[in-house]
Amino acid sequence: MTKFLLAVHVLAAIVAIGPVTVAASMFPPAARRALAAPDDTRATETVRLLHRICRVYAGVGIAVPVFGFFTASAMGVMGDAWLIVSTVLTFLAAVVLVVLVLPRQETLVEGDGTREATVQLAMFTGVFNLLWAVVTVLMIVRPGSTTGA
Template identity: 85%
Template structure:
């Protein structure tokens, strides 16, 4: 059962979190293009599409910690420091996404905002991506793991 839960957890992370990190990273430059050429329907639609991808996959991404908790519980590692750190970083990443990234994307996708807003958004997106990178590293290294790494 551990292997199944772990496989679903990893696949969910790849399928759900991957698109959010990529689309969120693509959003600020696409928004700058749309702001520079507001009559360019393709640029505006690209911004809306990237925001929709981020919103949808953020919701789908809830599956990742659900299966993460199930996996950790079945492996008996819920109290391990590396897992607690991962949980804290995951919560921070979710907050950054929900409070700092998605609302700013929405404002820009609706035609509001400035070039400076895209710069701030790019910074928050970078923080979100760094948090997920840290979680990924913790999941791979897992202090005290039996992999010998």
């Protein structure tokens, strides 16, 4: 059962978090293009699509920590430092996405943003992506783990 839970957890991370990190990273430059050419419907639609991808897959991303907790419980590692740090960083990444990234994307989608807003959004997106990168490394390396690998 542990292998099944781990497989679902990893697949959920790939399928849910991957698209958010890519779409969120693509959003600021796409928003700059749309701001530079307000009559370019293709640029505007690209920004809307990227925002929609981020919103939808952020919701699907809830499966990642849910299956992560089931997996950690089955593996008996709930109290391990690497898992606690990963959980805190996952929570922080979710906060960054929901509080700092998605609302700023929404503002830009509505046409109320500026070029400076895209720079700030790019910074928050970078923080979000960095947090997920650290979580990924911790999940692979598992410092201090006694469960192998």
